[in-house]
Amino acid sequence: MAANEASQPEATISLEVFRYRPEQEDEPTFQRYEVPYREDWVVLDALNHIKDQIDGTLTYRWSCRMGVCGSCGMMVNGEPKLTCAAFLRDYYPQEIRIEPLNYFPVVRDLVINMDDFLDKLTEVQAWLVPEEEKPVSEGEYLQTPAELAQYKQFSMCINCMLCYSACPVYGQNPDFIGPAAIALAQRYNLDSRDGAADKRAEVIFSHEGIWECTFVGDCTRVCPKNVDPAGAIQQAKVTATSDWYRSVLVPWGK
């Protein structure tokens, strides 16, 4: 059987690829490419084959090929996926439709403009802000394994933005701070070395923050790193609610 298969003409699979070249077309179009079908190829391999062998004008982002860099996210048959982790064999023999990530402005072909997401990361201060900055000579900020466990899951985020493309709330209201940025805010809020939860609260406990979320849960479903942004947002709602009741019932407390 195996020898027979080798002598047959090579199997191929069709890719229907979103094209948009602003200098030559006002509206996006779709272009079909036939690429060799290989059991061990992912969608990104197929795109690289197109770029190298068929059409060098196709533009897309990628880097690590192993689910770490978070740059190759695209819509694969309408689902946000890391194309380096989406195997052709899961679609073959049907054709595969490749589009840029939902809800972001398209720069060119499969490349989106991610400024909105980067602005939101800045807005929520998605970095460590120690309560008191101490000089290097005083050594490290120590942390126990139990303290690490509190936020570790949320620190797995690779900023691939699949969760934004899965989120109908973000689709309807681009002001929504969104899944990854809130999960990352939560990641630093829960870090024992951090002291800026109050500052982040102004942004994430606002109306454009957690309260916009209706817990569709698709962000968590599509997340390639099991970050569970939907869980992070609901847990932040609990924190915001208990803070709110405390500030109303014991206004003299901190």
Next chain:
Amino acid sequence: MPTGWWLKKKTYSLFMLRELTCIFVGGYALLLLILASQLGDEKGFGDILTSPLLIGLQIIALPMVLYHTVTWLNLTPKVLVLWRGEERVNPLLIAGVHYLAWVVVSIVILWVVALHR
């Protein structure tokens, strides 16, 4: 976003179904409110409970309210995070305890009603 966005994907449709259960939850609460208004009137109270229309509506509401229960209990571990030292308590255990409590509570209520038959 097109108006019918929630029809485009199975997960979105199930989300909308979950959200729409609120109509049946609220509707049944309204029925109970009307029932409460008739507490002093034996005929009015009995008429509400024996109305074929209202019984039919409740039979339709029952699966929707059960869908609310199942989705609600399934999502509790996302909101309720418990730690045992460095380990997070298994979400399945948290959901399981809630299901068990639901069954126990339901049996107790049926038992109390049975005592007053």
Next chain:
Amino acid sequence: MVKSNEPIWWSLFSAGGVVAAFFLPVTIVVTAIGVPADWISPGALQQLLQNPLARLYLFVIISLPLFHWAHRFRYVVADLGLKGLGPVPAIVCYGAAILGTATAAFFLAWR
């Protein structure tokens, strides 16, 4: 960004969700299956509801599920595409839940 008063509504929504999940299915079984199947008579249920604890139970499963409905329905309205209504859905939904709660308290406590 405005600090939100959403915690009031969200906590009532959540409490209502828990109450509806735990108590409504079995209550529907009693009123919609138990009564027509002659397992319990309307008169016996009415008698049971003379007990203050049973009235408290009835009050809780009326009021909190109404707030649960109010909060979810407010978002469903927007999700179904009815936008640009400003604060109207929120006022109508929460207002109805508050009115329902007050009415239930009136019937169950003072009558």
